Structure formats: structure tokens, C-alpha cells
Amino acid sequence: MSSDQDHLKETDTEARFEFKKEQKAAFAAEKGLTEETIRVISEDKDEPEWMLERRLRALKQYQKMPMPTDWPGQPDLSEVDVDEIVPYIRPDVEVRGGVDDWRDLPDDIKDTFDKLGIPEAEKNALSGVGAQYESEVVYQNMQERWEEKGVVFMNMDQAVQEHEDIVKEYFMTKCVPPSDNKFAALHGAIWSGGSFVYVPEDTTVDMPVQAYFRMNSEGMGQFEHTLIVAEKGSEVHYIEGCSAPKYSAFNLHSGGVEVFVGEDAHVQYSTVQNWSKNTYNLNTKRAIVEKNGRMEWISGSMGSKATMLYPASILKGRGASDNHITIAFAGEGQNIDTGAKVYHNAPETKSTIESKSISKDGGRTNYRGLVHIANGAKNSSTAVECDALMFDNESTSDTMPYMEINESTVDVAHEATVGKIGDEDIFYLQSRGLDDDDAKQMIVSGFIEPITEELPIEYAVELNRLVELEMEGSLG
Amino acid sequence: MATLEITNLHARVAEEDGEQILRGVDLEVKSGEIHALMGPNGSGKSTTSKIIAGHPAYEVTDGEILLHLEEGDFGDVEIPEDARTWNLLELEPNERAALGIFLGFQYPAEIEGVTMTNFLRTALNAKIDERDELLFGEDEDAEEEEAGYDTSPMEGNVDDGEVGVAEFQKLLKEKMDLLDMDEKFMQRYLNAGFSGGEKKQNEVLQAAILEPSIAVLDEIDSGLDIDRLQDVSKGINALRDEQGTGILQITHYQRILEYVEPDYVHIMLDGKVVKSGDASLASELEDKGYDWVREEVYEAA
Numbered sequence: 036m037s038s039d040q041d042h043l044k045e046t047d048t049e050a051r052f053e054f055k056k057e058q059k060a061a062f063a064a065e066k067g068l069t070e071e072t073i074r075v076i077s078e079d080k081d082e083p084e085w086m087l088e089r090r091l092r093a094l095k096q097y098q099k100m101p102m103p104t105d106w107p108g109q110p111d112l113s114e115v116d117v118d119e120i121v122p123y124i125r126p127d128v129e130v131r132g133g134v135d136d137w138r139d140l141p142d143d144i145k146d147t148f149d150k151l152g153i154p155e156a157e158k159n160a161l162s163g164v165g166a167q168y169e170s171e172v173v174y175q176n177m178q179e180r181w182e183e184k185g186v187v188f189m190n191m192d193q194a195v196q197e198h199e200d201i202v203k204e205y206f207m208t209k210c211v212p213p214s215d216n217k218f219a220a221l222h223g224a225i226w227s228g229g230s231f232v233y234v235p236e237d238t239t240v241d242m243p244v245q246a247y248f249r250m251n252s253e254g255m256g257q258f259e260h261t262l263i264v265a266e267k268g269s270e271v272h273y274i275e276g277c278s279a280p281k282y283s284a285f286n287l288h289s290g291g292v293e294v295f296v297g298e299d300a301h302v303q304y305s306t307v308q309n310w311s312k313n314t315y316n317l318n319t320k321r322a323i324v325e326k327n328g329r330m331e332w333i334s335g336s337m338g339s340k341a342t343m344l345y346p347a348s349i350l351k352g353r354g355a356s357d358n359h360i361t362i363a364f365a366g367e368g369q370n371i372d373t374g375a376k377v378y379h380n381a382p383e384t385k386s387t388i389e390s391k392s393i394s395k396d397g398g399r400t401n402y403r404g405l406v407h408i409a410n411g412a413k414n415s416s417t418a419v420e421c422d423a424l425m426f427d428n429e430s431t432s433d434t435m436p437y438m439e440i441n442e443s444t445v446d447v448a449h450e451a452t453v454g455k456i457g458d459e460d461i462f463y464l465q466s467r468g469l470d471d472d473d474a475k476q477m478i479v480s481g482f483i484e485p486i487t488e489e490l491p492i493e494y495a496v497e498l499n500r501l502v503e504l505e506m507e508g509s510l511g
Numbered sequence: 512m513a514t515l516e517i518t519n520l521h522a523r524v525a526e527e528d529g530e531q532i533l534r535g536v537d538l539e540v541k542s543g544e545i546h547a548l549m550g551p552n553g554s555g556k557s558t559t560s561k562i563i564a565g566h567p568a569y570e571v572t573d574g575e576i577l578l579h580l581e582e583g584d585f586g587d588v589e590i591p592e593d594a595r596t597w598n599l600l601e602l603e604p605n606e607r608a609a610l611g612i613f614l615g616f617q618y619p620a621e622i623e624g625v626t627m628t629n630f631l632r633t634a635l636n637a638k639i640d641e642r643d644e645l646l647f648g649e650d651e652d653a654e655e656e657e658a659g660y661d662t663s664p665m666e667g668n669v670d671d672g673e674v675g676v677a678e679f680q681k682l683l684k685e686k687m688d689l690l691d692m693d694e695k696f697m698q699r700y701l702n703a704g705f706s707g708g709e710k711k712q713n714e715v716l717q718a719a720i721l722e723p724s725i726a727v728l729d730e731i732d733s734g735l736d737i738d739r740l741q742d743v744s745k746g747i748n749a750l751r752d753e754q755g756t757g758i759l760q761i762t763h764y765q766r767i768l769e770y771v772e773p774d775y776v777h778i779m780l781d782g783k784v785v786k787s788g789d790a791s792l793a794s795e796l797e798d799k800g801y802d803w804v805r806e807e808v809y810e811a812a
Contacts, residue, residue, distance in 0.1 A: 458567070458568075460620040462564075462566055462567070462620075463616060463619060464620070464622070464630075465565070465608070466564045466604050466605075466608055466614045466616075467608060467634040467637075467638075467717065467721065468605050468608040468609055468634045468637040468638030468641060469605055469633065469634060470605045473633070473637060474605075477622070477630070477633065478622060478625075481623050481625035481700070484623070484625075485624070
């Protein structure tokens, strides 16, 4: 594409954003995050009084708390302007039904879909115009099967109405309280949409629960809340899919995820995220794991200008375990700060963290981890492995693995490797017929293979495709 | 029948004040022939092999490397008249591979996460695409346009003429049988955790799959026990006998030449091929070492 066309495209996009801002202003409450705004959201959603109260309490927390600024090597958040957030919320609520028409999506989103190879039918489903499409039908069938077993999978807003008791008990009370951090507080005040998953005792949901289409067709906001309650002995795999369709003028994403893993239960939470390059992606995700329960976090973080995301597991019961597999990709102008946190609060708890990062064109990745082993968590073990792959001398990668070990009979292992993509490796593949780009791509897809092998095939394909597009520099 | 023609090749390490390593190498290898290139450490054998394949660490300061192709070199693929002689020094490593040059590495890279099957099929298809493009100038853009998914992401790119999974599996099985290799190999990651012998066998397997006209094998005998040496040698002979590959076998020792009998033996000293002969030259070296050659060369000078 010629630079003239690039320029045109850019101008066009800017104009579009400007236009949207104007349009939003017509609906928006006062600029700035105020009590009034929160009341409008809650009323619009027809929420019970207790939820409004929680929102307002969270708002107070938010107003009290300082922005995180002094973490070593932390992404710069100075551009995050809360006053700019509000005008963006209101339209989100207004268009709760999703974008009505595929044609209303910005061109760059549509391009992304084309590059991703999302078939036309899926595009339609994603844009919310077609309930009759194949993927939707599959989803309905599965839902029916689960319903018979008492499994619940629905929009979080809907769950507040239909499963009020469970939501009231678990929603931002025990796992992610608004007081946890500034963005958890913000989330608590203005959350909207998301998924609610409830799995009764001894129930195994043997197909992944996917929030791939729902997120879009039901117009989930940038502040979606996911609450997963897996009762004793149950098993579920929740997948949050491609977030490219979330690409929009919004420049802040602050989601919240709370997972309750009951005794002997097993929850896997997988996510492949790709945010637009103007997004600040600041999330709080946490699980509480009871006796012999098992939590697995698998995440691919792509896109965004800055990401701060450290999924956490609190291993509360004896024998609870946690696996983390994370991958981050940072290109030009991006700072992806991700990692994992695990609290070993009971004996015989186990955790493994495997973190992979790729940086190119001056991109910056950080691994920031915390493993806390409490006094009394005897015979617990943890193994942390961080691998960073860099394309050039301009890119950086830092590993900050904090370990707080307050118990002596534990097994702790940490391993970190940092490497530049080797010229000899590339030459080897080239000598077999692959061109320079394909050789690099092959090395990278091999590097992230431990993640892709954990995902269902369509997500693995998508993740690989996203990485491929990132490497070509043709996304976002 | 393809011919690799190296004339007066001079090369140095591609950095400031890089050491001059090659000082006028002349060699000619035709498909179907087996050549042994021998010489002491530091004489420039490995450098020669890397430069043939296009390694960026070296800069050619003089001389040329030509590849002459003939009808039939690529099976049924017709080679246009004006595309029969190539100056390899103007081509990227993958383009050289596409035209039938193969380099067997002494220390092959280990690539985690990439299965042998995936790698070999990708390489084979890349090679075929690139070759067609070089020979017929097929438009790469046209291919790009098609790179999206026509059907669903799970079926992969739509690309006519590519070797499909089933077809490839069949080919692979054939070649592995030929080399007596265990099929378990194929699900392993490329060279990762392979023993020295397995890596060398894998290099030969790759040459069997990619069917080069000329294979340069850099000290493929190093670090092999006698059983492995026999296996690898059997594979090399098969490359020549079954697919007519020309072999340039770089080695220190005469040992492998008992199993892979060379038509020609060349001795390299100080960046030049100083003496050539038939298989008996290798035995002579075994008996008398390189000093004898050195003396002969310097006396002549």
C-alpha cells in the first residue's frame, strides 16, 4: 500500500473516531466518573439496589486510590485519562445489543477479520445480525445439554437478574474486592457484560464453554466481568476468544475475572486476546482454589499499547494446585507487562508457571511474578520458567520473579532464559527453502507451541495466525 | 544433470578486517557424482560449504559460483532456456535451495516446538513455490491475495499445487523406509534432543525429501560410531543412486570414504583446492597425512 493511501486511511480512521466522540457526547452524562454516571448505568440495567451500592462503594474506592506509578519498569499509564473514559461507557450501555450492522465496524476491524480468515458467516454472527448461523446453533445445543445438568452459562448482566443469590454471594466479595487495586475499583464501579458460569457439584462440562461470539453479539463492554463458580468435584474449561472484534475507539479495557474452584474441582480458563494498539489493557483476574482443586490459566496477550495483567491463584485448601501458561507479544511502541501470582496458603499445594514472551521492533515485555508460600504451607512446591525471545537489539525483556517463601519444607525452582532469535537457526531453515520471514515465523510458532497445544484447534490456529500477522506488522 | 561450478572463489569473514579464508577455490560437482573434499582444520572446507548455501557471515571478494541446470533436473518441470544458468551469489539461501542446492550441517539447529513432519512439509512446499517463481516468475502477489481462508480457518490456506498432508505422509514413509528410520522421529521437534547420530541421519533424510541436485555434506561423519556411520553412509549412497544427487562430502577422515566411495577426492589447504585425484588419493592421505601434500605444493611453488 502506498504511503498516500496509508495517510488517507489514517485520516479516515481519525475522522471516524472524532465523529463517534461527538455522537457519544449526545448521550453521555457529565464528563468524569461521577456517582450520577454510575446510577445511570445501574438503572439502565435495571439492577437490584445491592448492586448499585456495590458500584458506588467501588467508585469511592477508586477515587481514593492512587494510580500505580512506582513499580519498577512499569508501563507508563500517564495517558490514561479517566475523564475520557466516561463518554465511552454510556454508548456501550446504549448499544448493549451489539453493533447492529457489520458495516458499522471500523475498516481496520473488518480488515483484521479478513486477515484472520473469519468466514463471512462468523462475521455476521459476530456482528450480531444472525442468530441462525452455525456457531450460534452449536452454542444453543450445548447450552440445552448443560441446562439439564444445572449448568448455567449466561451474560453477567442477565445473571444479576436470574441468579441473584449466587451473584450476590460471589460478585467482588471474596475474590477480587474493589479495594484490590485502582483498576479493580474502577471495574467494580462501571462493569458491564461478561460471562457467568455456574457448574453444580460433580458435574463435568466436557466441552469448552466459549465466550467467543457472545462477547460481541451481546455487545460486551470494555469492562466485562466474568464469574465462574465450579462446585465440589466439577470440571469446566472456559475460553474467552478472539478479542479483535472488541477493537474500537475505547482506549481502556479493565476487565475482572473471578473463579471459584471448589474441592476436587478443575477449572481451566483460556484466553487469546488481541487488542487494538491504542488500548490500555488493565485487568484483574483471580481464582480461589479449595482442597485438591485445580486451576489452570492459559493466556495469550497480543496487541494493546500497554497491558498489565497477572492472573492470580490463591491455593486455599490442602493439595490445591495451579498451572499458569502465558504468552506475550510486544511490537513497536508496546509494553506488555504480564505474569502470574500464586499464593500457597495451605500444605501440599503445587504451582507451575510457564511464561513466554516475544518482543520485536523495540517492543517491551516484562514478566512480573509473585509466588508466596505462607508459613505452614508445608510440602508445597512451585516451578517458574520464563523464556524470552527477542528479534533485535532494540527490543527489551525483563524478568521480575518475586518469591516470598515463609516455609522451609518446600520445593522452589526458577528458570529463566532470554534469547535473541539465532541467525544460525534462521539460516538453517532458509537453507531448507524457507524465506527469511517464514523461517522467523516458524521459530516463533515453535516457541509458543506449549500454549497452542493446550488450546482447542481453532484457537490454536487463531493464535498462530495472530502471531503471524503481528510478525508481518500488518495488524492494528 | 545439474552442475555446480565454483571458480576462483575468494571469501572473507563479513566484518571489518574480517579474515580472508578462501583464496581461490575451484571445484566442479555434477549430479550423480560423489566428491570428497578433505583437508586439515582451518583449511576452508566448511566455509566453502556455507558460502555455497549463502551464509551471511561470509563475504565473497572474488570468483563465482554457478549452477547449470538441464532438462529433467526437476522431473517433469520444464526449465526455460533462459533459466538454465544461475549465479548463486546473487540468490538468497532459500532460492538456492529451491534450485536444488542442499547443505547438510555439521551442527544442525535445534528448533523447539516444530515437529519434523510440519517442518519438512513446509520446507518442501516452500521450495516448490520458490522454484516455480524463479523459473517462471509466477506472481507472488497473486498468491498473497489467496492467502486468506476461503472456507474455515481449520482447513488452512487455500493453495493449489501444494503437497498435501496425506501425500506428504506417503512420501515421508517411503523415504524413511529407505533410510531405515523409525517413524517415531516424525513427531519429535526438529533436532531437539536428538543424539549426534540422529541429527546426521536427519540431515540425510531432509536431503532425501527435498531431492536436491547437489548436496554439500559438511563433516556428516563427525561424532558417529561405526553403526551410525554405516547407516548414514547407506543414506548418502541412496541419495546418489535413487535420486541422482551429486554429493560434495566434506570430511577429515578417510573412514567414511570406505562406505561412500568417492569418484573424486580434493585436498584443500589454506583456502585453496591444491590437489585432486581419485579414491586412491584418500588412502594416500590416510597413510601419509597432510604434510606430504603441503610439502609437494610448496615445493612446486
